[in-house]
Amino acid sequence: MLLVSQVMFLLLCVMESVRTTSVSPSLNQPSLTRVRIIEVGDDYDEETSKTTATPQSPGVTTSRVVRRPCYYDPCAVQTIPCEKISAQTGCLCPGLTGPEERPEPPELREVKLDGSGKVLVHWCAPRSTVTHYEVTLSGENKPLVFKENLRKGAIPELKVGETVCVAARNQVGISEKSCKRYEPPQPNPVALSAGIIAGSVGFLLLLLVLAIVLWKRRTCRKGRMGDAEGLGNPSYTTEHCDEENK
Structure with missing residues (x-):
């Protein structure tokens, strides 16, 4: 009788060992971890974020969300503000210094005669908060004022050899001037x-x-x-x- 009980106990131990080792291997797999990667562009003030799942086992897909920079040409007239485009499309506007800082000087590209006989001044906006632009001529103190979204302006009665300057202004002050001398148009x-x-x-x-x-x-x-x-x-x-x- 004692021998039979010992044999039964041994069989129970063997069955318990087999049941423990036959557990599904999926329970022993490591869990997925989510990694957040932040990328910051050179010319844009917001983060370009990517959210991705880093799998520890094959067969897991990766999700990614990328915000693109808005199309912004500092030398072209801005008919629609970049903030409005960003709100509609989710793109990123370029980084600008705030209204509490003095603006950087704009870039005066050219001073040329247009088809109507007027002299046209063309400049590029700085990466600063601007309320308006001021264009002055040599020997005159009263500037010509242009709105912050404009990049061109006609100058009446500009003589050959005169110097034209453009500056950006906001609530803090006015930037340094960018100047060019008006030269006569060269023949083709x-x-x-x-x-x-x-x-x-x-x-x-x-x-x-x-x-x-x-x-x-x-x-x-x-x-x-x-x-x-x-x-x-x-x-x-x-x-x-x-x-x-x-």
Whole structure:
């Protein structure tokens, strides 16, 4: 009887050991961890964030969310503020210094004559908070004021050789000036060469026509003199000359 009980106890131990080792291996797998990666762009004031799941086992997908920079050209007229575009599309606006800091100077690109005869000034905005732009001419203290979204302005009665300056202003103060001297427009060398060639050809054609007219008149005079002496040219009569002169 004792032997039977010992055998039964041994069988129970073996069955318990087998049940423990047959547990699903999925319970022993490590859990997934979520890693948050923050990327900061050089020219933009908000974070470009990426949220990704880093799997410890194969077969797990990765999710990623990326915010793109807004299209912003500092040299073009801003018809729609970047903040409004960001609110609609979720893009990132470029970083600007706040209204409590003095703005950086704008970049004066060019001063040129446009098709209407006015001198046009073109500048690029600084990466600063700006309330308006001030354009001044050499020898004048009163500036021309342009709105903060503008990048071009017409300057009336600007003389060749005068200096044009543009500065940005906000509540703190005005920036340093960016200046250029207005130079006369340079002629297009291709158009100039074409004009010279066309003028030369026209002048040569005019000389050729004049030479033909003078030659015909001279021939008519010789024919008339021959008629007066009785030696007229039968192939070129004075009647033919009279018709040509008409």
